[in-house]
Amino acid sequence: MSEAETAEIKIPKGREYQFPTDPDHLWDGLNDIGLGIRWVAEVKKADMQVELSGPKWEYKSYTILEVIEEPGIVRDGVMTLIGPDIHEVEPGSSFPSAWDIRVYGKGITQRHREYIERQMSMSLHGVEGYMAFGSFQAPWMRFSKSIVGRLTFPKLCQIVYAFIKTVIPQVEAMDFRWIIGSEEVGGMKLIEPLYKLGIQRLKAQELATTLEDSDVDVFYGCTICKSLAPNHVCVITPSQIPYCGILSYNGAQVTIELDPEGYIFRMPKGECKNELMGSYTGVDEAVYERSNRQIKHVNIFSAIKYPTTNCGCFEGAAFYIPEVDGIGLAVRRYIGVTPLGIKFSRLAGTISGGSQNHGNKGVSVRSMQSKTFLKGDGGWTRVVWMPADLKKEVAEYIPEEIYDKIATEQDAIDPKDLKEFLKKKNHPIVEKYWKNGEPVPLKVPPPGGEWPD
Ligand code: SF4
Ligand SMILES: [Zn+2]
Incomplete structure (x- = not known):
């Protein structure tokens, strides 16, 4: 400075x-x-x-x-x-x-x-x-x-x-x-x-990028973290900043210009299979090849179904809370317990390593600014919990009508209390995802497993 x-x-x-x-x-x-x-x-x-x-x-x-x-x-x-x-x-x-x-x-x-x-x-x-x-x-x-x-x-x-x-x-x-x-x-x-x-x-x-995913034919991939998580591949698109938080689409482009033989590679996106989930034929092919043929399919906009893999250096994570059929967010610096009943450090340990952990996705604080943030899961309407200081930090990106309806550790941590909070606040999840005022938990397959059709 x-x-x-x-x-x-x-x-x-x-x-x-x-x-x-x-x-x-x-x-x-x-x-x-x-x-x-x-x-x-x-x-x-x-x-x-x-x-x-x-x-x-x-x-x-x-x-x-x-x-x-x-x-x-x-x-x-x-x-x-x-x-x-x-x-x-x-x-x-x-x-x-x-x-x-x-x-x-x-x-x-x-x-x-x-x-x-x-x-x-x-x-x-x-x-x-x-x-x-x-x-x-x-x-x-x-x-x-x-x-x-x-x-x-x-x-x-x-x-x-x-x-x-x-x-x-x-x-x-x-x-x-x-x-x-x-x-x-x-x-x-x-x-x-x-x-x-x-x-x-x-x-x-931060360079104001006006590019949208639909404006480009090529995404980028990164495998720097392979040394720690052998099957891990990150997908970088104009709207998706990887969770280590330090590389954007622009950064990936520059990296390839300066270092064409490096860890960043071009990923022609191919056909769009599902716009809402962020599913592309080219992405699936590239991820399959680079993940030692372990990961067949990823939805780049979802934490719940076929999310991208997590190495370990994510700043934060989005995690599915079955009891309320919603998503919680936490970042590394939050040292308290999450509604999963565990601290972030334990959560991070279980979801890292490079396998596909349905219901869990590493995120960066920067990625929360994106219009496509968790789009495939319902975006901010599906987010029910986050630490108070993170909520403050990203306040300008949370739709105003939802802001007060997202609980923090000061409102509730136990899923039972969280459920009451969401009902009381009339969080949109109650209308949109719950049935007759009651959450219907998804049966999340184990890591690497498949969802029923
Ligand atoms: S987390 Fe960051 S450094 Fe690691 S593979 Fe992804 S983009 Fe590359
Ligand atoms: Zn990493």
């Missing part, structure tokens, strides 16, 4: 570092840190030196990558660290954080932002002693005690810098500012206003 934008917020001065910018020396000084897929590991709480963001801070932290289209603003290879470094904190510390990254390059425009973000996530995948969960913008990071004295926040930025400069030579300049929100620098009091600004900023940056 520019200084003018954050003028109201007093940000302490930090320490500045300059990375080598000569292409032959980008990786200098990094050879004492393990890099690569074999270093991907979990950092348990007991083993962590420091944790940034995550549930403890209600995810009020961010990583924002900005494309600056004007030359001369981004200071190449410069990193400013505000707050303590990894080795300067007590083992087991946890702080909120605000990480701003800016890039400049001739010909690099907002269109390329998602692609660069993606590469940045890749560069961090497999840094020794580093673990990250959650989406790019709302991360949760841990650093292991085992790398204290070797890995530092500037070095982590240098890894990103060197990687991006190597894989996207069009990037001419890249700089970093990382605020580690310890008490001394202002803690949450400093981070929260920055976070609010950052979120606004991101929304403004």
